[in-house]
Amino acid sequence: MTSTIINNPWESDSLYAKALIYIQQMENSIAEDWQYGLWSSFALELLARSALSNISPVLLADSKNWRNITFALGSAPTAKKFNPISVSTKEVLARLTELLPDFTEEMAGFCSKHTDDRNAELHTGEVIFGKKGTANWLPRFYQACNALLKSMGKTLADLVSDSAHAESLIQSLSDVAAKSVKQDISAHSKVWSNKPDTDKEDAALQAKTWATRQSGHRVDCPSCSSTALVYGSPVGAVSTEIIEGDDEVTERQSMLPSTFECIACRLKISGFSKLSACGLGDTFSAKTIYTAAEYFELYTADELQEARDEVEASFTYEPDFNE
Numbered sequence: 001m002t003s004t005i006i007n008n009p010w011e012s013d014s015l016y017a018k019a020l021i022y023i024q025q026m027e028n029s030i031a032e033d034w035q036y037g038l039w040s041s042f043a044l045e046l047l048a049r050s051a052l053s054n055i056s057p058v059l060l061a062d063s064k065n066w067r068n069i070t071f072a073l074g075s076a077p078t079a080k081k082f083n084p085i086s087v088s089t090k091e092v093l094a095r096l097t098e099l100l101p102d103f104t105e106e107m108a109g110f111c112s113k114h115t116d117d118r119n120a121e122l123h124t125g126e127v128i129f130g131k132k133g134t135a136n137w138l139p140r141f142y143q144a145c146n147a148l149l150k151s152m153g154k155t156l157a158d159l160v161s162d163s164a165h166a167e168s169l170i171q172s173l174s175d176v177a178a179k180s181v182k183q184d185i186s187a188h189s190k191v192w193s194n195k196p197d198t199d200k201e202d203a204a205l206q207a208k209t210w211a212t213r214q215s216g217h218r219v220d221c222p223s224c225s226s227t228a229l230v231y232g233s234p235v236g237a238v239s240t241e242i243i244e245g246d247d248e249v250t251e252r253q254s255m256l257p258s259t260f261e262c263i264a265c266r267l268k269i270s271g272f273s274k275l276s277a278c279g280l281g282d283t284f285s286a287k288t289i290y291t292a293a294e295y296f297e298l299y300t301a302d303e304l305q306e307a308r309d310e311v312e313a314s315f316t317y318e319p320d321f322n323e
Contacts, residue, residue, distance in 0.1 A: 008074050010057045010086065012152065015050035019043045020159065027161055031138075034121070037129030040141055041118035044111060047159075048092050051100070051148040059095055060086045089115050101235040101283075102147045104272045105258050110140040139169040146170060178277035181269060185278060188223040188267040200224075200264075207264035217255070217284040217321040221262040228262035230280055232321075249290045254283050255321065287320045 007014060026039035052059050061068040062085040071077065071084040087095075093108040114137065121128040146156055146166075157163040192200070207226040211218050216229035232255035241250045260269040260280055275281045 008057065008072075010049075010053055010060050010072050010084075011074075012050045012054040012057070015046050015053055016152070019046035019050060022046065023159055031134050034127065034130035036134070037132060037137070038118060038121055040138075041114050041121075044114055044141065044144065045089050045092075045118075047145060047148050048089070048096060048111060049086070051103075051151050052092050052096055054152045055099060060092070062087050096148075098234060100147065100151045101254065101256065102150055103144070104147075104256060105233050106271045106273060107140070107144040107147055110137070111144050114141065139173050142166040143170045143173060173273055174277060177271070177273040181274040181278045184269065185223045185267065188265045192224040192265045203264040207262060210263050215321075217257075219260070219280060221265060221267060222278050222280070223267045224262065224265040226262055226264035228260060228264070228267075230257045230275070230284070231259045231261070232257045232284065234286065235283070247292050249292060249296075251288050251290070252285050255286050256283055257281055284321060289320075 009015075020043075022039050022043035026036055026043060029035040029039060049060060057072040057074075058069055061072040063069065065085065067077065067079060067082055068084050068086070071082075077084070090112055093111050096103045097105050097108045117128045117132075120126050142156065142160075145159060149155060149159060155163065156166045160166050195203075204224070204226040207221075207228065211227040211229050216231045219228055219230050220226070221228040234253045235256045237253075239252045241252075243250075257272060257275045257280060258270070260267070260275060262268075269275055269278065269280070272281060
């Protein structure tokens, strides 16, 4: 019979408890000092791992060795000299962006950069946090923490001593994003309005042709009103529909906006906060239709490709982001 680890260090509660200790060390430091940023980076990684473990500790296990999985499940090691290995922080963040709808790629990007800064602080002669003002990273730090905490049924008040201040910093991100994106839209709109009507018509027609339904989610450009595209990343569970008697399987998944592009006026917007600030932050769905043979893998990939090659005019299903 396999024995059980009494205090599994990969359990969500254990990781969260340690994140709290590091947050306390952060708050005991002066914000302008390098210790403040360094402690925050330790706390952020542990909070991210706690959020992933809250879904299942197995998600932290490096799958290269099956014993890592049994360790994550709470079983004591069954091999001598076994040292459990968890996945990298970047992999933790990648999994969270797919599993937590509120944890955006923008937040994951900040977390990854904050971790890289910590590694540079610890492993090189470069001074990172000591020369950085908190305005560049503290609001995004609290924003990421808030999303991770929410997934565990917690709030900022459970983590930090002054949650009102933390929430005000998060709010400032929306204000800054709104101001920045409105300036970009206004600048592109001004250039567009000065173009000859014939050039506008040609560009709008080109944009409409370019913005195909398979490439991204079609929207009206906030600058020139031409057809443009929003791209996103998948979040949440996949919905599968199999209609009895039909030879098709339909899968749908929510997409969280991450970038916008209009080829008519050349406006580009990156980041969920900016997209949300200008009304382009609504989630949309991606629909993919498979034949039953493709979905259930009734044929090998080579057999399917051979069949496609034989029928030159055959119709192939592509993702649809515009239902």
